[in-house]
Amino acid sequence: KQEVTQIPAALSVPEGENLVLNCSFTDSAIYNLQWFRQDPGKGLTSLLLIQSSQREQTSGRLNASLDKSSGRSTLYIAASQPGDSATYLCARDLDQTGANNLFFGTGTRLTVIP
Amino acid sequence: NAGVTQTPKFQVLKTGQSMTLQCAQDMNHEYMSWYRQDPGMGLRLIHYSVGAGITDQGEVPNGYNVSRSTTEDFPLRLLSAAPSQTSVYFCASSWSRGTGELFFGEGSRLTVL
Numbered sequence: 001k002q003e004v005t006q007i008p009a010a011l012s013v014p015e016g017e018n019l020v021l022n023c024s025f026t027d028s029a030i031y032n033l034q035w036f037r038q039d040p041g042k043g044l045t046s047l048l049l050i051q052s053s054q055r056e057q058t059s060g061r062l063n064a065s066l067d068k069s070s071g072r073s074t075l076y077i078a079a080s081q082p083g084d085s086a087t088y089l090c091a092r093d094l095d096q097t098g099a100n101n102l103f104f105g106t107g108t109r110l111t112v113i114p
Numbered sequence: 115n116a117g118v119t120q121t122p123k124f125q126v127l128k129t130g131q132s133m134t135l136q137c138a139q140d141m142n143h144e145y146m147s148w149y150r151q152d153p154g155m156g157l158r159l160i161h162y163s164v165g166a167g168i169t170d171q172g173e174v175p176n177g178y179n180v181s182r183s184t185t186e187d188f189p190l191r192l193l194s195a196a197p198s199q200t201s202v203y204f205c206a207s208s209w210s211r212g213t214g215e216l217f218f219g220e221g222s223r224l225t226v227l
Contacts, residue, residue: 042220042221043219043220044216046216091156097170099170100145100147100208101147101162102157104149104156106155106156
């Protein structure tokens, strides 16, 4: 049974701090790993997509890495801001259909304190 | 630019009633899907479609039906609502069936009494 685990479940940091969110998964035979942001009462917003052949992706203050051999992905947020407060979800391919079907972790709820 | 639009945003049903959650996207995306989100659990895939006329089951399809008669629309039907279907439902779409950024709607919160 595949699992996606995100640790910690919740995290509070002061503004300006650099932080790392962790995502671990069983079954290293993944194709894609995606990170999403979810604001309360809202849908998900895609942050970064790492394809299987890639090791990392960067967008602004965000950097995501993928290590298939260890079954881990990390999301690094530099110089955190109060606007970064949200729940961050990682997701891997659910199956081998080649469709964009994802299996999600339960998320890390981040609070950035001004 | 509307993106992915879900209606209704909130709905209360009685056990045994049926209803349809609507999802429409204006990005000409081939791939569309429905997820449900429950407290303490990750989003779980209900059904998906890789193009008009093509649908398939996800992880938790029981109690739900879908159809894809047009590229734009992907409605989710609850045949006979049960309290276990109380959840927040999200519709998502992407350019192609494989790789690509997944765009989500804002969700439909369903309560079954």
